[in-house]
Amino acid sequence: MDDLPTPHAALHAALRAGLPADAVLTDPDVTASYAHDMASFCAAGTPAAVVLPRTVEQVQHVMRTATEHRVPVVPQGARTGLSGGANASEGCVVLSLVKMDRILEIDPVDRIAVVEPGVINAVLSRAVNEHGLYYPPDPSSWESCTIGGNIGTASGGLCCVKYGVTAEYVLGLEVVLADGRLLTTGRRTAKGVAGYDLTRLFVGSEGSLGIVVKAVLALRPQPPAQLVLAAEFPSTDAACAAVCAIMERGHAPSLLELMDRTTVQAVNRVARMGLPESTEALLLCAFDTPDPAADLAAVGALCTAAGATEVVPAADAAESELLLQARRLSLTALETLRPATMIDDVCVPRTRLAEMLAGTTAVAEKYALTIGVCVHAGDGNTHPVVCFDHTDEDESRRARESFDAIMALGLSLGGTITGEHGVGVLKKEWLARELGPVGLELQREIKRVFDPLGLLNPGKLF
Amino acid sequence: MDDLPTPHAALHAALRAGLPADAVLTDPDVTASYAHDMASFCAAGTPAAVVLPRTVEQVQHVMRTATEHRVPVVPQGARTGLSGGANASEGCVVLSLVKMDRILEIDPVDRIAVVEPGVINAVLSRAVNEHGLYYPPDPSSWESCTIGGNIGTASGGLCCVKYGVTAEYVLGLEVVLADGRLLTTGRRTAKGVAGYDLTRLFVGSEGSLGIVVKAVLALRPQPPAQLVLAAEFPSTDAACAAVCAIMERGHAPSLLELMDRTTVQAVNRVARMGLPESTEALLLCAFDTPDPAADLAAVGALCTAAGATEVVPAADAAESELLLQARRLSLTALETLRPATMIDDVCVPRTRLAEMLAGTTAVAEKYALTIGVCVHAGDGNTHPVVCFDHTDEDESRRARESFDAIMALGLSLGGTITGEHGVGVLKKEWLARELGPVGLELQREIKRVFDPLGLLNPGKLF
Known part of the structure; x- marks a missing residue:
C-alpha cells in the first residue's frame, strides 16, 4: 500500500x-x-x-x-x-460523521425524530415538515450544517427567542466513548428524571466527551407561517428600548432581530434589498401566532412609542421572506467589507443590550475598525462582526484586541462569551474567565471521567 | 450545654x-x-x-x-x-433549606426570577403572576414544596405537556460544594453555551452533587386562563387513542390528563364532585390559547371519533377550576382507599400509553390489589397508585412486587422508571436497570468528581 x-x-x-x-x-x-x-x-x-x-x-x-x-x-x-x-x-x-446521515424515524404522535449525526439540519427540517412537524433550531448555516455539529455546539439560530436552542430538543443520545464503549443516555419519552442528565452534558461539549452516533430529537407541531415587521430607529438605544418593551409586555415573537447601519448597508450592497440606509438600527419582528397581524400591530405601536421613525409590516408571506433573507444575508454581506472577519457571539441580559451595543461602537472607534453588528435581539445575543485585513499585521492585532474587548464588555454586563457558537479554540482563555477557577476545575475533572487519556478533541474548550 | x-x-x-x-x-x-x-x-x-x-x-x-x-x-x-x-x-x-426563602429578584424584561432554594413553589408562582409572568412547573405539592426541592428532583406537574419540567426553567445556579467551596453555574441570559452544562447536571441530582443556594429561573409571559373539557370513554384504550389523535393533529393543550375509573370513584367519594362513575377513563383537556373554545371543539370532535361517550366542555373558568380540582384531588382520594399507598411514576412514549394502562390493570389483577391510575396523558407519564394495607405482610409484599412489575412494564415499552418523582431510595435498583452498566459507572464517577468523600445524600440514586 x-x-x-x-x-x-x-x-x-x-x-x-x-x-x-x-x-x-x-x-x-x-x-x-x-x-x-x-x-x-x-x-x-x-x-x-x-x-x-x-x-x-x-x-x-x-x-x-x-x-x-x-x-x-x-x-x-x-x-x-x-x-x-x-x-x-x-x-x-x-x-x-457526514456519511452517517440517515433519518431513522419520525413519529408525529410521540413528536420525535431519531437521526444519525450527519443529517443536514435543513434536510431534517424539511422531512419533519412533511409530517406537519417542526424542528426549530435554525443556525444560519442550516442548509449545510449537521445535527451532530448542532448538538456539539448547542447551536441556536433565529427561532430561539420563541423556541430555544438545540439543547432543548435533544431527548436522548447514543454515544461512542473514548475507549469505544457504547453509552445510551436519556429517553424517548416526553419526560424523564432517572439519574444525572448526561444527555445535556454532551450537548455543547464540542466533541470532547464522546462521539454522538444517534440522537432522539423532540419535535413540535408546525406553527403557522410567520409574518414579519420592520421598524427603523434613529439609534440603537431606541431600538433596544423597543425590544425591552416588546418582551416586558409579554409578547412571544417568533423572531426579534436587529441589524445596525453597517449591516444594513452591507446587505444592500450585496443584494440590492432596498433596506433603509439612513436608519441606525433596523428591527425585524415576526409572529407565527394565530393572528400575527394583530400581534405585529401591537408591536408596531411599541416601536413607535420607543421612537421608531418608520414601521412597515410585511403584507404577506413573500414580503416577510424578503425581510428574513436580508437578515440571513447579514454575515455574508459583512464578510465582503474587508478581506477577513471575526464573528463574536456575546449574549447579555436583554436589559443590558443597549449598553452592549453602545460599548461595541466605542470598541470599534477605539480600535479604528469597522464592526458591523447583527443581533438576536430578543435573546440579547449579539454578533459583532469585526471586519479587517488579515494581511495587515497592525489591523489584525487590533481586530483580535477588539474581539477580546467585546467579550470583556459582555462579561461586565452579566453576559456570556458565547450564546450559541461555542468556545472551540477561539475563546478558550475567555472560558476560564467566565467559569472561574472552581467551575473550570470541575469541568476538567468531568472531561477526565469520560476521556482519561485526553484523546477527544484535545486543546478545545480549556 | x-x-x-x-x-x-x-x-x-x-x-x-x-x-x-x-x-x-x-x-x-x-x-x-x-x-x-x-x-x-x-x-x-x-x-x-x-x-x-x-x-x-x-x-x-x-x-x-x-x-x-x-x-x-x-x-x-x-x-x-x-x-x-x-x-x-x-x-x-x-x-x-426552608429558611432560605427569599425571592431576590423578578425581572419582567429579562423574564427571570432569582430565588433562594427554600421559596415555596406557589409563593413564587403568585409573586411572578403580579408582574404578568408565569413560572410553569406545578407539581401537585406546589402549595408546600420548595423550588430547591423541585430542582433536586427536576419536578414536573400538570403543565408539562405544554410547558415542560423544572429543568427547562433553571438558567443558572449557585451551589455550595461538598467541601464548602461556592460554584456558580450557567447564566442569566436567554442563551449561553460556555462549557459543559453543569446547571443541568445539578437539576435532578437529588442533592447528591452539591447544595443549591441560589437559582436563576426563566419565566414566561402569563398565558390566558385555561378552559377545560372533560370526555368520558368506555375504555382506557379509547381514551389513549384520543390522546394520540390530539397530539398527532398538532394541538398544544396546556393540560391533558386521564383518570381511570378507580380514581374517578375515589375522588367522588372524598369530594362529591359528581364525576361520571360509569366511565372507564375520564380525559381532561385544557387550552390556554387565544381561542380555547375553538381548540376544545376540535379536540372534542377527536374524542368523539375515538369513541368518547360524552364530551363536556366547561362553560367558564369556574367550571374549569372544578374539573382541575378533581384531578388535583386524585392522589389524596386514592390514599383513602386503603391504609397505605405507593405511587409509581413510569413514563412511556405516548404511542405506548394504552399498552401501559392495560398492563397495569393486568398487574393489579395478578397481585389482587387495587391500583388506581391517574396519568399526565399528554406526556405518557402514568401514576399508578398501589393501594394496600401495610400492616398485612402478604399484601405489603404483593404491593411491592406489583410496583416493581409496573416499572418492568414501563421499561419494556421504551419508557423510564421515573418521569418526575426521582429515584431516591425507592427506585435505586431500577435506576441501574434503566441506565445499564456503562451509564451507571459514568454517573458514579461524576458523583466522585463533586463529592469524593461520598458525604452528600449517600445511599440515594445508586
Whole structure:
C-alpha cells in the first residue's frame, strides 16, 4: 500500500482493518481540506487520517484504534463552526460523521425524530415538515450544517427567542466513548428524571466527551407561517428600548432581530434589498401566532412609542421572506467589507443590550475598525462582526484586541462569551474567565471521567 | 450545654460555631420529624442534627464542618418528595433549606426570577403572576414544596405537556460544594453555551452533587386562563387513542390528563364532585390559547371519533377550576382507599400509553390489589397508585412486587422508571436497570468528581 512508508502507516492499517477502503482518507492533499472549520485566527494541525464511518460499529472501531494508538480524535460535521471547535489537531484522526446521515424515524404522535449525526439540519427540517412537524433550531448555516455539529455546539439560530436552542430538543443520545464503549443516555419519552442528565452534558461539549452516533430529537407541531415587521430607529438605544418593551409586555415573537447601519448597508450592497440606509438600527419582528397581524400591530405601536421613525409590516408571506433573507444575508454581506472577519457571539441580559451595543461602537472607534453588528435581539445575543485585513499585521492585532474587548464588555454586563457558537479554540482563555477557577476545575475533572487519556478533541474548550 | 454528653457533641459544637443557636436542632424528638419525606417503603436513619441556615456562608460552614467530621449531609426542602430522596441517613446532618426563602429578584424584561432554594413553589408562582409572568412547573405539592426541592428532583406537574419540567426553567445556579467551596453555574441570559452544562447536571441530582443556594429561573409571559373539557370513554384504550389523535393533529393543550375509573370513584367519594362513575377513563383537556373554545371543539370532535361517550366542555373558568380540582384531588382520594399507598411514576412514549394502562390493570389483577391510575396523558407519564394495607405482610409484599412489575412494564415499552418523582431510595435498583452498566459507572464517577468523600445524600440514586 502506498502509505506504508508514511509515519502513520501502522495507524492507517489499523483503521482500515475495521473500515471500508473508501472510509479512510490518507492523501495529505485530501486530509488537509478537513483541517479547518470556518473560524478565523484558530490554529489547526495536520490530520494523520480522515475517517468517514457509516455505522456505530465503525465508529467504535475508530475509537478503539485511537485509544490503542494513543492518537487524538477530532469529530467533525460540516465544519461550519465559528470557533475552531472542529479544527484538526496535529497528527489526529479526523472523525467525520457526514456519511452517517440517515433519518431513522419520525413519529408525529410521540413528536420525535431519531437521526444519525450527519443529517443536514435543513434536510431534517424539511422531512419533519412533511409530517406537519417542526424542528426549530435554525443556525444560519442550516442548509449545510449537521445535527451532530448542532448538538456539539448547542447551536441556536433565529427561532430561539420563541423556541430555544438545540439543547432543548435533544431527548436522548447514543454515544461512542473514548475507549469505544457504547453509552445510551436519556429517553424517548416526553419526560424523564432517572439519574444525572448526561444527555445535556454532551450537548455543547464540542466533541470532547464522546462521539454522538444517534440522537432522539423532540419535535413540535408546525406553527403557522410567520409574518414579519420592520421598524427603523434613529439609534440603537431606541431600538433596544423597543425590544425591552416588546418582551416586558409579554409578547412571544417568533423572531426579534436587529441589524445596525453597517449591516444594513452591507446587505444592500450585496443584494440590492432596498433596506433603509439612513436608519441606525433596523428591527425585524415576526409572529407565527394565530393572528400575527394583530400581534405585529401591537408591536408596531411599541416601536413607535420607543421612537421608531418608520414601521412597515410585511403584507404577506413573500414580503416577510424578503425581510428574513436580508437578515440571513447579514454575515455574508459583512464578510465582503474587508478581506477577513471575526464573528463574536456575546449574549447579555436583554436589559443590558443597549449598553452592549453602545460599548461595541466605542470598541470599534477605539480600535479604528469597522464592526458591523447583527443581533438576536430578543435573546440579547449579539454578533459583532469585526471586519479587517488579515494581511495587515497592525489591523489584525487590533481586530483580535477588539474581539477580546467585546467579550470583556459582555462579561461586565452579566453576559456570556458565547450564546450559541461555542468556545472551540477561539475563546478558550475567555472560558476560564467566565467559569472561574472552581467551575473550570470541575469541568476538567468531568472531561477526565469520560476521556482519561485526553484523546477527544484535545486543546478545545480549556 | 445540654447536648455535650451525646455522641454527636463535637459535631453539634462545630456546627454551632458558625450558625445561630436556633439554626441547629439536636433534640431527638425534633430531629426525628425531619427523617422522612412522603414516600412509602423507604428506610430512613436518625439524624445527628438538623440545621436551618439562612445564608450562603452558613451553608458553607455546614459543609466544611461535615467534611471535617466526615458526616453525611442530607439536603431537604419541604419533604414532599415521593421517592425517599430526602430521607435522613444514619447519623447525618439534615440540611434544611426552608429558611432560605427569599425571592431576590423578578425581572419582567429579562423574564427571570432569582430565588433562594427554600421559596415555596406557589409563593413564587403568585409573586411572578403580579408582574404578568408565569413560572410553569406545578407539581401537585406546589402549595408546600420548595423550588430547591423541585430542582433536586427536576419536578414536573400538570403543565408539562405544554410547558415542560423544572429543568427547562433553571438558567443558572449557585451551589455550595461538598467541601464548602461556592460554584456558580450557567447564566442569566436567554442563551449561553460556555462549557459543559453543569446547571443541568445539578437539576435532578437529588442533592447528591452539591447544595443549591441560589437559582436563576426563566419565566414566561402569563398565558390566558385555561378552559377545560372533560370526555368520558368506555375504555382506557379509547381514551389513549384520543390522546394520540390530539397530539398527532398538532394541538398544544396546556393540560391533558386521564383518570381511570378507580380514581374517578375515589375522588367522588372524598369530594362529591359528581364525576361520571360509569366511565372507564375520564380525559381532561385544557387550552390556554387565544381561542380555547375553538381548540376544545376540535379536540372534542377527536374524542368523539375515538369513541368518547360524552364530551363536556366547561362553560367558564369556574367550571374549569372544578374539573382541575378533581384531578388535583386524585392522589389524596386514592390514599383513602386503603391504609397505605405507593405511587409509581413510569413514563412511556405516548404511542405506548394504552399498552401501559392495560398492563397495569393486568398487574393489579395478578397481585389482587387495587391500583388506581391517574396519568399526565399528554406526556405518557402514568401514576399508578398501589393501594394496600401495610400492616398485612402478604399484601405489603404483593404491593411491592406489583410496583416493581409496573416499572418492568414501563421499561419494556421504551419508557423510564421515573418521569418526575426521582429515584431516591425507592427506585435505586431500577435506576441501574434503566441506565445499564456503562451509564451507571459514568454517573458514579461524576458523583466522585463533586463529592469524593461520598458525604452528600449517600445511599440515594445508586
